[in-house]
Amino acid sequence: MVNRGAEQNELIRLVWHPSFASGNAELDAEHRELFDEINALWTLIVAERPIDEICATIDALYGKMLRHFHDEERLLQRIGYPELAAHVRMHAALTARADAVIEDFRRDRADFGPLFTFLAHDMVARHIVNQDRAYFPYLEAASQPDGTASAPAALTDDTA
Numbered sequence: 781m782v783n784r785g786a787e788q789n790e791l792i793r794l795v796w797h798p799s800f801a802s803g804n805a806e807l808d809a810e811h812r813e814l815f816d817e818i819n820a821l822w823t824l825i826v827a828e829r830p831i832d833e834i835c836a837t838i839d840a841l842y843g844k845m846l847r848h849f850h851d852e853e854r855l856l857q858r859i860g861y862p863e864l865a866a867h868v869r870m871h872a873a874l875t876a877r878a879d880a881v882i883e884d885f886r887r888d889r890a891d892f893g894p895l896f897t898f899l900a901h902d903m904v905a906r907h908i909v910n911q912d913r914a915y916f917p918y919l920e921a922a923s924q925p926d927g928t929a930s931a932p933a934a935l936t937d938d939t940a
Contacts, residue, residue: 794818794900800909802916803923807855810848811908817841818899825892838882838895845878845903852912859922861915870911877902 794815801808821837849871856864881898885891 792822792896792900794904802912802919804855804919807848807852807919810844810851811912814841814844814848814908815904817844818904821899822896835886838885841899842878842882846875849875856915856918859915859918861918863914867911867915870907874903874907 796812796815800811802811817837818841821834821841824834824837853864853868853871856867861867877898881894885895
């Protein structure tokens with residue numbers, strides 16, 4: 781007999797790829813944890829677990845997302861990332877979007893589509909996998925033995 785729940789769970793699964801790694805152990809661990817938590821939430825939804833259990837998992841995931849944003853911003857400030865203000869604005873926009881999606885979900889308690897669009901597309905694909913890449917060279921430069929926290933000259937934008 782085929783286990784339909786297991787099949788459906790495997791249809792949508794976020795998979796961490798080494799190319800997503802920033803080189804910072806703390807941030808990479810938090811990014812991977814967010815992937816794992818989103819996958820765990822999907823597993824609960826596919827298994828048709830009680831809505832209270834799903835909501836508790838959403839709340840825990842939301843808290844981890846906020847903690848990650850705080851940790852990332854703190855690190856970017858420490859290394860002198862020149863686009864920190866824009867990155868903080870991205871985090872604020874993601875937080876506002878999460879608040880709205882979670883509120884809509886709690887009100888309707890039936891439509892998982894917008895929740896997963898937010899998590900998989902906005903949070904993971906657009907932000908973690910794409911937008912966070914902009915600071916990777918600055919992390920690398922900051923970790924150099926000479927302690928230089930600025931980006932390599934090729935990455936400096938003198939037009940600003």
